[in-house]
Amino acid sequence: xxxxxxxxxxxxxxxxxxxxxxxxxxxxxxxxCPQPIPCSPCYExxxxxxxxxxxxxxxxxxxxxxxxxxxxxxxxxxGLAIFMLRLREDGKGEVTLQYEFLPWLKKGDKVExxxxxGEVVGTGIVNWxxxxxxxxxxxxxxxxxxxxxxxxxxxxxxxxx
Amino acid sequence: MVQVKDxxxxxxxxxxxxxxxxxxxxxxxxxxxxxxxETVASALYAAGIRVFSRSFRWHRPRGFFCAIGKxxxxxxxxxxxxxxRTCKVYVRDGxxxxxxxxxxxxxxxIFAISDxxxxxIFPHGSQYTKFNNKLIxxxxxSQLRKMTGFGNPxxxxxxxxxxxxxxxxxxxxxxxxxxxxxxxxxxxxxGAKVLLLDENPFLGGQLVKQTHRFFGSAKHxxxxxxxxxAKILEEELRKIPNVDVRLETKAxxxxxxxxxxxxxxxxxxxxxxxxxVATGAYERTLIFENNDLPGxxxxxxxxxxxxxxxxxxxxxxxxxxxxxxxxxxxxxxxxAGVEVSAIVEAMPRIGGYFVHAAKVRRLGVxxxxxxxILRALGKDRVEGAVIAQLxxxxxxxxxxxxxxDCDFICVAVGLSPTHELLYQAGCKMKFVPExxxxxxxxxxxxxxxxxxxxxxxxxxxxxxxTAAIMSGRIAAIHAIVELGMGGEExxxxxxxxxxxxxxxxxxxxxxxxxxxxxxxxxxxxVEL
Numbered sequence: 261x262x263x264x265x266x267x268x269x270x271x272x273x274x275x276x277x278x279x280x281x282x283x284x285x286x287x288x289x290x291x292x293c294p295q296p297i298p299c300s301p302c303y304e305x306x307x308x309x310x311x312x313x314x315x316x317x318x319x320x321x322x323x324x325x326x327x328x329x330x331x332x333x334x335x336x337x338x339g340l341a342i343f344m345l346r347l348r349e350d351g352k353g354e355v356t357l358q359y360e361f362l363p364w365l366k367k368g369d370k371v372e373x374x375x376x377x378g379e380v381v382g383t384g385i386v387n388w389x390x391x392x393x394x395x396x397x398x399x400x401x402x403x404x405x406x407x408x409x410x411x412x413x414x415x416x417x418x419x420x421x
Numbered sequence: 422m423v424q425v426k427d428x429x430x431x432x433x434x435x436x437x438x439x440x441x442x443x444x445x446x447x448x449x450x451x452x453x454x455x456x457x458x459e460t461v462a463s464a465l466y467a468a469g470i471r472v473f474s475r476s477f478r479w480h481r482p483r484g485f486f487c488a489i490g491k492x493x494x495x496x497x498x499x500x501x502x503x504x505x506r507t508c509k510v511y512v513r514d515g516x517x518x519x520x521x522x523x524x525x526x527x528x529x530x531i532f533a534i535s536d537x538x539x540x541x542i543f544p545h546g547s548q549y550t551k552f553n554n555k556l557i558x559x560x561x562x563s564q565l566r567k568m569t570g571f572g573n574p575x576x577x578x579x580x581x582x583x584x585x586x587x588x589x590x591x592x593x594x595x596x597x598x599x600x601x602x603x604x605x606x607x608x609x610x611x612g613a614k615v616l617l618l619d620e621n622p623f624l625g626g627q628l629v630k631q632t633h634r635f636f637g638s639a640k641h642x643x644x645x646x647x648x649x650x651a652k653i654l655e656e657e658l659r660k661i662p663n664v665d666v667r668l669e670t671k672a673x674x675x676x677x678x679x680x681x682x683x684x685x686x687x688x689x690x691x692x693x694x695x696x697x698v699a700t701g702a703y704e705r706t707l708i709f710e711n712n713d714l715p716g717x718x719x720x721x722x723x724x725x726x727x728x729x730x731x732x733x734x735x736x737x738x739x740x741x742x743x744x745x746x747x748x749x750x751x752x753x754x755x756x757a758g759v760e761v762s763a764i765v766e767a768m769p770r771i772g773g774y775f776v777h778a779a780k781v782r783r784l785g786v787x788x789x790x791x792x793x794i795l796r797a798l799g800k801d802r803v804e805g806a807v808i809a810q811l812x813x814x815x816x817x818x819x820x821x822x823x824x825x826d827c828d829f830i831c832v833a834v835g836l837s838p839t840h841e842l843l844y845q846a847g848c849k850m851k852f853v854p855e856x857x858x859x860x861x862x863x864x865x866x867x868x869x870x871x872x873x874x875x876x877x878x879x880x881x882x883x884x885x886x887t888a889a890i891m892s893g894r895i896a897a898i899h900a901i902v903e904l905g906m907g908g909e910e911x912x913x914x915x916x917x918x919x920x921x922x923x924x925x926x927x928x929x930x931x932x933x934x935x936x937x938x939x940x941x942x943x944x945x946x947v948e949l
Contacts, residue, residue, distance in 0.1 A: 264770040265790050267782035295775040296928045298887075299636035301644035316638055317928030336644035338634035339776030360434050361756060362423050378785030396646065397435045398634070415783040 423758030428467035438731035484715025593693035598626020600878025601699035603893030625651030710796030716803025720833035745773035747833030855937025856882030866899035
């Protein structure tokens with residue numbers, strides 16, 4: 261079974277995660293785009309030259325040491341395939357992801373955390389938002405969660421009160 | 422949850438629906454509220470009407486399917502004019518709409534009995550084989566034909582102002598989608614006198630319903646939403662004064678050096694030096710039990726309904742086909758607050774981009790590869806579907822049937838090029854499955870076997886919008902170079918454009934297209 265049969269990728273089909281030290285320093289872009297497709301906005305948007313792509317069809321490879329966490333790539337990725345990962349000093353983790361659903365999320369919202377298969381694996385709190393109107397209707401949301409969950413949480417859903 | 426009122430989406434994460442003035446239309450005499458800017462079919466759909474017509478012979482209910490004027494499921498009588506595709510006509514206050522097949526109406530058709538009862542005695546098709554006597558057979562066939570309906574001729578004479586115009590131009594572009602607009606821009610910028618025709622009242626073709634950000638590189642406008650790309654192209658086009666844009670204009674034939682078209686009530690006789698045909702493609706359907714039931718729609722039709730007119734297609738959809746269209750539609754449905762029951766794919770793997778699949782999978786939409794739809798359930802509208810797993814030989818495995826809950830089914834099994842004009846013009850055609858069906862043979866500059874007739878976009882082979890824009894550029898620049906315009910600069914750009922598309926198609930997704938195109942390069946171009 262490959263990711264193209266399941267619709268989600270297993271860890272061994274994805275690039276290696278950044279080291280814990282790296283994620284503790286600053287947030288870093290993690291790209292889940294294993295298939296060769298003709299697409300390169302992330303590569304073109306990177307000011308730090310941290311994304312390697314020789315041909316437009318190559319899957320992007322991020323140099324975690326060069327990545328400054330500027331979020332240019334996650335703002336433009338048409339595949340919604342880039343996630344910013346961070347481990348905080350206080351032991352919590354943070355995932356920043358693209359969000360295009362109503363109602364829009366706001367700082368402080370409680371959300372259900374979904375993994376790559378769409379299973380609920382916990383709850384988190386939104387602690388930062390780039391509003392949709394500032395990024396052509398794709399909002400960016402940063403969600404605070406258990407540190408170990410940052411490796412699997414790839415979508416969020418607002419908890420209905 | 423997304424707010425819905427009267428079947429209409431009141432909000433949307435990406436789109437902003439601007440509805441016009443409220444108007445009243447009459448459907449089989451019944452008052453229906455609609456808004457200016459909506460098509461008749463979409464207004465009827467929003468009002469909950471699902472049966473638009475009856476099949477000719479067995480009076481089976483037929484509903485909405487393609488929403489872009491390619492199928493004929495929505496034909497009705499509008500203000501006394503029969504056979505009007507209601508998905509292409511805009512509502513007007515006081516408009517009288519009647520279904521034309523079925524008695525007394527398509528919704529409650531007494532002849533529907535022929536599908537249920539007569540079918541037991543005379544199974545479908547047996548009218549051709551059951552009667553050995555030719556006289557009896559002819560009589561039965563003629564009676565059966567009487568039961569069918571193609572509408573009645575208009576009761577009064579045409580009252581409009583019919584007129585005629587003759588237009589001479591350097592390049593005629595037929596179709597105002599991404600390929601056509603790109604062709605018009607690239608021919609126009611070198612000073613050619615361009616005429617661009619489109620049958621819709623807007624430019625952009627199918628881009629107007631693409632809410633997702635496009636792939637490609639920055640120079641191909643990647644990261645920009647399809648709806649915005651349509652606007653960018655249109656702005657660019659409108660800046661060129663030597664491009665004449667005619668909307669609501671249908672080209673009906675290419676006769677040697679001349680082209681016939683109808684612009685609203687005006688007949689156009691166009692005498693172009695070069696023609697670029699960019700008519701796009703239409704949706705294919707799939708064979709399964711009850712595939713004609715109202716509620717089985719083309720994926721693009723659902724996108725039009727939902728993203729162009731802001732009408733909620735249903736509560737829970739099943740997607741058949743996991744190409745990019747099916748995957749993107751699933752995501753768009755979720756954005757509009759519609760549940761997606763599942764995505765079913767007959768191939769052993771997902772057909773579209775993995776990232777599109779991952780986007781819906783992580784929101785809990787199951788994707789069944791190596792599965793197919795066996796039948797749609799329901800009497801007058803879809804109430805569910807049965808799917809089953811396929812074995813190595815593509816046969817359903819008994820015992821693997823699964824009933825899925827859904828109230829509409831989107832068929833996203835690919836597109837076929839809208840090749841009719843080219844066929845009529847006498848272009849040499851070939852059936853190439855990689856390109857979606859019957860396509861014309863062409864040179865590497867997209868010129869067909871009829872000199873001066875070019876192709877661009879999906880009609881040359883079903884691909885996607887970015888490639889369509891590139892192919893429009895190639896066709897247009899070659900056409901004007903042939904006309905002696907543009908000089909060295911144009912020649913240089915032409916070679917660049919060729920290199921560009923080659924690079925774009927270099928990956929595994931382009932492989933299929935490249936392989937298809939190799940099969941239909943004109944013999945004169947093949948190097949011996």
